[in-house]
Amino acid sequence: MNSIYGNIDDLYLFFCVVEEGSLQKASIKLHQPVSTMSRRLSLLEQRLGFRLLEKRGRELVATESGHIAFSSVKSVMEHLEYAFDDIQTQTQLVSGTLRLALPNNFYRTFVAEVVEQFIETYPLVNIELMLSRDLLTPASDRDLTMTFDLTGMEDMVARPLFSSLHQFYTSQSYLDRYGPIETLQELASADWVLTDSTDVITVYRGEQVVDVMQIKPKLVINDINAVARAVEKGIGVTSLPVHKLAKQLDLVPIMANHNRGARQAYLVYRARKYQPKALALFIEALITAAKTIAEEAPLIDGAS
Structure with missing residues (x-):
């Protein structure tokens, strides 16, 4: 499409220079020589009859008229970019x-x-x-x-993946050996099996914090399946996500009205x-x- 503005590429070239902040960065994005871009911008300004860009130090920056022109074409250019990007996404091979x-x-x-x-x-x-x-x-x-x-x-872009609620578990053999666990004090003093060496556990009733327990882990294994199986063998207590793992193993829920809270998992990627x-x-x-x-x-x- 040609008009007083020249080819629409000339307007896009001007848009990219302002958006990228320099002629050099725009040339890299568009894969065009700086000399070619400079010549085309000069011809565009001649056709329009006013300056779009001016030298400031080593860089070209938008003049007052250039800023007005940039604001006018910005939404149009972005719409075109997104439209063609979506078309390309829909038609490209998945590879x-x-x-x-x-x-x-x-x-x-x-x-x-x-x-x-x-x-x-x-x-x-x-x-x-x-x-x-x-x-x-x-x-x-x-x-x-x-x-x-x-x-x-x-x-980054963070997409919610799932939320996982943690509750407390032990084995019947542990309860037979040391007695029932019915209070927060008894829970805090139990032998803990965890995936990390934390010495503090926050306890909730529903969504309300009711205690911050000081504990001493007896066994730390950086694998949750190994932790669950160690607890199944009677080594101590732990917190596990409410999941079929707890049902498949011989684990007993304790302090059923209390939990360790829910955690939100995310998928994270660039824009x-x-x-x-x-x-x-x-x-x-x-x-x-x-x-x-x-x-x-x-x-x-x-x-x-």
Whole structure:
């Protein structure tokens, strides 16, 4: 489309220079030589009859008229960008490499099945898994992590995945040996088996905090399944997500009106603007799987 403004590309070029903050950055984004862009901008200004950009130091910045012009075309250009990006997302082949970082227990609980099904459905997609307790921040638009802690990820997209309520459990053999646990004092003084060496546990009744217990862990294992099985053997007490794991093992709920609170799990990834189609589909597959399992019972969350 040609007019007094020239080719619509010239307006987009001007838009990118202002948006990126410099001619050099815009040239990198558009893959065009700086000299070519400078010449086209000069011709655009000649056709309009006023200056859009001016030199300030080494950079080109918008003049007062340029700011007015930028505000006028900004919404139009952004609409075009999003429209064509959506078209490209809908029509591109589902391919590429996805990098996923998550705790071991997440993978065993439901992610493994999602990954296997996804690779079968989309054979051009490769998935790289990092199973770890360390919190990893997505570094590229193909990275995805699962976490309960969003600290330092304020500029990321965080999609709620599931919420998990923790209650207290032990074994009948432990109760037979040491007696019933019916008070918070008895619970605090019990032998604790945990996935970390914390010495403080916050206790809730419903959503209200009723105590902050000082405890001393007897056994610490950084795997929730190993913790559950150690408790089943009569070593002590623990807190577990309300999940079929507790039903499958020979565990006894204690202090039934109390709990350790609920934790919200999130899927975290970089901004959606240029999100690969494979990542978008994989995220939706994980969310769908989490919802399906949650209908049966709250998910195990990898912490105790």
